[in-house]
Amino acid sequence: MMDELLKRIERLEYYQQLLLEIVNTNDYPFTKLIIQKKLGPEEVLEFQHLCEYMNNKLQEQKAEGLLYFYPLLKEFSDKLNRKLEVKETVESCLQQYLYVELMTEFKKCLLG
Known part of the structure; x- marks a missing residue:
């Protein structure tokens, strides 16, 4: 029974990979990630x-007149799920129009 379930899961994962290859995911890069x-x-x-937490901190810092957000990016990086890379995550969120203001500031920091 367990062998059959494992085979079914492996098949579903394979089908998922195939679907990712044939579906246009350009509009949903973060979802693809x-x-x-x-x-x-x-x-x-x-x-x-x-x-949401980082966005609130960004708004607070902007209200205080801060213009440099590298420490915020560092905090984001430290708290980001280890499966995700910062640069790739920022880019995919921007392309999918997620947390645009926050990710735009992070991208500026990444570009130096």
């Missing part, structure tokens, strides 16, 4: 909470 990095629903929710 979630699938490629095998993030679960809880991990995606944690990411969303992290971005």
Whole structure:
């Protein structure tokens, strides 16, 4: 029974890979990243909470007149799920129009 379940799971993962190859994911690069990095629903929710938290901090810092957000990027990087790379995550979020203001500031920091 367990062997059969394992084979079915492996087949589903294979089908998922095939679907990613044939479906145009250009409009959803972050969603594609979630699938490629095998993030679960809880991990995606944690990411969303992290971005909301970081976005609030960004707004507070801007209200205080700060213009340099590298420490915020560092904090984001430290708290980001280890399955995700910072630069790739920032780029995919920007392309999918997620947390645009926050990710734009992070991208500026990454470019130096």
